[in-house]
Amino acid sequence: MSDIIHKSPKNTTQDLDIDFDSLLNLEESFYQESYDEAFKIGEEHSFRDGKLLGIQTGFQRFILIGALKKASNLLMEINNAKLSKENKDDNPKIEKYLSSLSNILSLINEFYKDSLINVTNTPEDVDIYEKNIKTIRSKSKILFSQLGEKSFYPEIENNCKEIAGEIPTTQINGQEDNMW
Amino acid sequence: MSCIKGSDCCKNFSSEEIPVNMHLLNELKRKSSSNSIITNKSDKSDDIWNSDSDIDDEKTLNNDIKALKIRHNNKGYLDGITKGKDSGLQKGFDDGYPIGAELGGIIGELIAETVWRYSMGQINSNQKKIILNELKIDKILNSKYFDINLHLSNPYEHPVIKKWLLFFKNLQYPL
Numbered sequence: 001m002s003d004i005i006h007k008s009p010k011n012t013t014q015d016l017d018i019d020f021d022s023l024l025n026l027e028e029s030f031y032q033e034s035y036d037e038a039f040k041i042g043e044e045h046s047f048r049d050g051k052l053l054g055i056q057t058g059f060q061r062f063i064l065i066g067a068l069k070k071a072s073n074l075l076m077e078i079n080n081a082k083l084s085k086e087n088k089d090d091n092p093k094i095e096k097y098l099s100s101l102s103n104i105l106s107l108i109n110e111f112y113k114d115s116l117i118n119v120t121n122t123p124e125d126v127d128i129y130e131k132n133i134k135t136i137r138s139k140s141k142i143l144f145s146q147l148g149e150k151s152f153y154p155e156i157e158n159n160c161k162e163i164a165g166e167i168p169t170t171q172i173n174g175q176e177d178n179m180w
Numbered sequence: 181m182s183c184i185k186g187s188d189c190c191k192n193f194s195s196e197e198i199p200v201n202m203h204l205l206n207e208l209k210r211k212s213s214s215n216s217i218i219t220n221k222s223d224k225s226d227d228i229w230n231s232d233s234d235i236d237d238e239k240t241l242n243n244d245i246k247a248l249k250i251r252h253n254n255k256g257y258l259d260g261i262t263k264g265k266d267s268g269l270q271k272g273f274d275d276g277y278p279i280g281a282e283l284g285g286i287i288g289e290l291i292a293e294t295v296w297r298y299s300m301g302q303i304n305s306n307q308k309k310i311i312l313n314e315l316k317i318d319k320i321l322n323s324k325y326f327d328i329n330l331h332l333s334n335p336y337e338h339p340v341i342k343k344w345l346l347f348f349k350n351l352q353y354p355l
Contacts, residue, residue: 030249034256035263042264043271050272051330057273058280059287059317066288074296116335117285121277155295160288164317 054121060164061129062117067156068140069108075147076101097146104139107132280321282335287315290344302351311347314340 079098083091110132111117119125144153291312298308313319320340326332335341 026245027248027252030252031256031259034253035260038257038260039264039267042261042266043268044264046265046268047272047275048330050269050274051276052272053269054273054276055280055283055321055330056276056317058277058282059284059321060280062281062284063288063291066285067292068288069285070289070292071296074292111281111285117278117281119278119281121274152295152299155299156292159291159295159312163287163291163312163315164284 058119062111062119063160063164064157065108065111065117065133065136067160068136069105069112071144071152071156072101072105072108072140075144075149075152076105079147093146097143100139100143101147104136104143107136276330279330279332279335283320283332283338283341286335286338286341287320290315290341290348293348294344297348297351311344314344 076098079094079101083094083098110128111119119129141153144150294303294308294311294315297303298305303311320338323330325338325340332338336345
């Protein structure tokens with residue numbers, strides 16, 4: 001306040017030296033000084049809660065991606081080994097399946113960098129996730145079955161669900177309730 | 181209240197009467213001027229009232245500014261704390277999301293390997309149960325594995341992850 005109204009020693013109204021610009025913005029400056037301070041307090045207070053929720057959500061969203069990456073790699077390795085031992089004519093479709101498996105792995109590997117999942121919560125990354133997870137899930141389910149491992153996919157999905165728990169449906173972008 | 185010369189209101193007065201009246205008037209004036217203390221007091225009194233009015237004006241102004249400050253400070257605080265909490269929650273979420281994704285990815289890989297090894301008969305149901313139980317989210321995300329800022333520098337150094345990765349690596353059976 002002392003910045004706004006300067007009083008002469010006599011303290012009379014006539015002697016008030018008023019900074020009219022500040023006076024005009026008085027309400028705004030009172031609001032802003034309090035707002036800035038409270039914003040910092042609020043931000044610091046909820047950052048940790050947000051981080052916990054972020055870690056949990058990242059975990060829940062990408063557990064299936066990791067599982068399907070490992071499962072696809074296992075099936076690729078096993079079927080490649082089979083293919084090298086067997087006559088191609090015995091199972092003509094296997095090469096096609098392996099090519100499809102390779103496509104799934106390419107989609108999965110879009111989330112990876114140096115053997116670790118490398119994603120952010122930016123709208124672009126979330127869009128890629130939303131788009132790819134549906135394709136990865138549906139194709140894996142069919143392909144694992146075609147490769148003779150019918151129970152492999154549901155076993156993986158059920159265990160992922162059990163281990164990661166249900167995805168919270170609030171405060172997260174996207175349709176998490178439809179993830180499974 | 182002025183009147184017109186020679187009008188009814190003045191015509192009953194003789195010319196002598198007027199000086200008498202003037203005398204009275206002058207006498208009143210004299211008395212009035214001799215009573216100068218009262219007059220002076222009265223002047224001072226006026227000054228005092230004027231000065232008090234200035235102080236009151238100033239007090240009112242200060243009180244108004246104080247009230248304005250309190251009102252806008254409170255509103256700013258409420259808005260700030262709400263927006264700050266939203267912002268902190270979002271910033272924290274964005275910060276934690278990649279850490280959780282890294283961990284989730286590795287745990288997913290361990291789940292797939294566990295399911296596969298079990299289906300191949302390379303681990304028994306009890307081992308499978310133990311492994312899957314240790315990989316549960318509440319155990320992996322236990323705060324003891326994170327630093328004070330909930331940071332994890334290398335997820336492969338997470339003790340539970342490290343333990344089961346090593347277990348599968350050392351498993352004598354091939355895929």
